[in-house]
Amino acid sequence: MKLFKYEMKKLVWHKNRIILLAVMFVIFTLLGLWTSSGTFELRGSDGYSEYINLVQQYSGTLDSEQLQESNEIAEQAKAKQRQGDNDSFILYLNQNPVVKFHYDYANFGKRVYEYWNGPEYQDESDIKGVYPLQDKLKTLENRQDSYEYKYYQKRLETELSQGEPIFTYTQFWNNFASAFDISRVVFLLLMTLAFVIAPVFTQEIKTDMNSIVLCSFKGRSEIVTAKLLSVCSTAVILTALYFSGYFIGAFIATGNIVGFNAPARCFATFEGTAMDTTVVGMAILGVLWTMLAAVVFGLLICLISAYAKNQTSVFGLSVVFILTFSMMGFSPDYIHATIWPLIDFNFVTLSLFGIIFSGSTMYNFFGMPLSYGMSAFVVCIVLSLVVVFLTYLVQKRRQVV
């Protein structure tokens, strides 16, 4: 415990690092605020109270009559704004809250339609929608032991248990959901984490303390435990700062957290999630998941640091890893089909809650469909164990030359 305390002091608990973390917290908050600036505009527009009234009035399951009216108004709005780009259309909606309601309701209607009938262009290798799923299961009735049957059966069970989407006001949570975006998580969270953790082992070389550490009673194993714990704690602290900053920023812009108890599918980017929880439950799970992924990523940096000779090379290598794995996510399908384990389960993808939990992707695990989330959790644990083992091994065999 004492060693852990000193490792924390070396890594985070000193003036320079505290200043860095404070600056990062301010940046996270400003980012949350900036991302939610549309809501800020919306709240300041004439007709905002009418928008709120309409949302409250039509909260719940789909109202067909209202949908018809909303579709007409949304089409007119889109026709009016056809010349402008997407940003100017969003600005237009924020300045015209009533139109925004109809536009949102029309989109909601589309989601309800897709829930039952699937998307307009159905991917035959991954059927969506309750009715198409039921049809698909009928065609597979004579192959009930097959993985395909089990997969679609599980998908259908999930869809039916989730039920038809409902319409509700979750503006704050929709703003907050952008905290799970790849660009933010990668460039703000992982990069900062890599920078902070990079010196965890290399500082012993830089300060020539390596000899003293290695020849001491606790210098071969206990020190590694302390360093690993300090890395995990740093990852958790930084992730907590990231989300709390983002939360505060989004809250300042939105002014409320209404919609926290709505079903998880009301949470932007998680409309297709298989998780049976509420919006706030999903957000908490997202924060916890990102913490876990940041810990796994931090442990990898720790291992690189144990091998490397200086902080710059550790950070440089981490950036290469981050960028390579990030770009892998944009690989064309034929590449994905070849190296999908590396693309779906690398250190960067594992940190993207929005990708892992937003859909209903499943993997064939010895003939049983295993959800992406569960698979990713298993991979996280296995990777962590491997990285921890290798780190102990490196320190055990370390020499001063």
Add this chain to the structure above:
Amino acid sequence: MKLTIQNISKNYGKKRALNGVSFEMENGVYGLLGPNGAGKSTLIRILAGVTKASGGEVLVNGKNKKSCDREFRATLGYLPQSLDFYPEFSGLDYLRFVAALKGIKNDEVEPKIKKLAEQVRLTHDLHRKCVNYSGGMKRRLGIAQALLNDPEILILDEPTAGLDPHERIKFRNLVSIFSRDRTVLLSTHIVSDIDCIAKETVMIKDGRVGRMESTQSFVDAIGGKVWLMKMTVDELVEYQNDHIISNVIPTGDKMEVRVVSDAKPAADAVVAMPTLEDAYLYEFNAMAGDVV
């Protein structure tokens, strides 16, 4: 504690840094003398367990060190040749951290730090960041950390580098008192550091141990081989090419030259009292096969 070094060798690629080094140590101060690049630090690092030997073994009380590595580390104090500190640590933080590394019991840590800080004269500077310490203070802090766990074996690599004469004397006294019932291996190329306190001296050059004898034996061995003679500067320039000269003092228009030589170097040369420094020069020239 008895430490036996048996046929230790170390290769760095094709370069052989140590070549079959063997000697034994028990309680007392042992000096490790040798020129730069002789392999002193490599040997010290192998003994401290931070570098692996390419061959040979180290026995601790007759047991292979590898089989009792953790226990050995608990009894070891080590001061490496170069040492810097964590920029965010004060001297006190640093000593507490090393105490934690060495697994010293909580209730023993503060009294030990207090006592050692007094001994190395750092009591009033313990709360300062150690990166702001002078070179001598850093070295003294390094000495304090090595002594924190009351080690049975203390290994010091160039411990007096950067210390002023007063600090060096204080350090020598500290080591001398400490070594009463312990083993101290002190590596240096400052002969006077071990002249007074070393029980035995190990001479090492080009990765080989030349001789290991008591310091006095080295000095006695060159009795009658140290000479004082006078010559001009021009003569000296010529003379020093093929003779061992341990000192030169200007006296009027001539130089008084201290020569280490088996034979009387000149008719007017007179015998002088040998020192360990003379013995060191004699030994290393002999080991290198140079003319003596």
